[in-house]
Amino acid sequence: MTDPSTFLPTFVSVVCLVAYFLPTLSAFYREHPSRWPIFWVNLFLGFTLLGWIICMFWALSEISRGIRRANVGTAMEHRFADEEDEKLLQLRTLLSDGVITENEYDVMRQTPLSAQS
Structure with a gap:
């Protein structure tokens, strides 16, 4: 048996x-696209309060923001991406x-949005 004095x-x-590692756990749970960079920053800078806070805000940031930033274009393109x-x-x-x-999901997922209207 284990010694009870070591439990606490x-x-x-x-x-x-x-x-x-709460920021890292949050990023992985939410499947954040930057989860591995969040892990590395959390690992090496998390001991500083500022590093931990930055990682936490980063992990809780909006995930789709990176997708929108990658699709730089007109407002109509952004609206289409949101739809x-x-x-x-x-x-x-x-x-x-x-x-x-599952089969219906695959077919409907690949159908362009304009074809469903």
């Missing part, structure tokens, strides 16, 4: 480790609710 230090160490994101979100919801099958 071990528990506190695990809690501190989880708190230290496409909304379409994919609706399709994923229908799939997870069991309303459509």
Whole structure:
């Protein structure tokens, strides 16, 4: 059996480790596109309060912002990208609710938005 006097230090160490990597855990949970850079910055600069705060804000930042920034163009292109994101979100919801099958999801996902209107 383990010594009960080692439980509290071990528990506190695990809690501190989880708190230290909270930005990284959040980024991986949310499938942030920059999750690996967030991990590295968190690992090497997280011990400074400023580094940890930067990582936390970065991990909690809007994920789709990077997609919009990559599609530099007219306002109409941005609107189309937003509608496409909304379409994919609706399709994923229908799939997870069991309303459509995996095959239907694949077909509908590949159909251009303009063809569905």
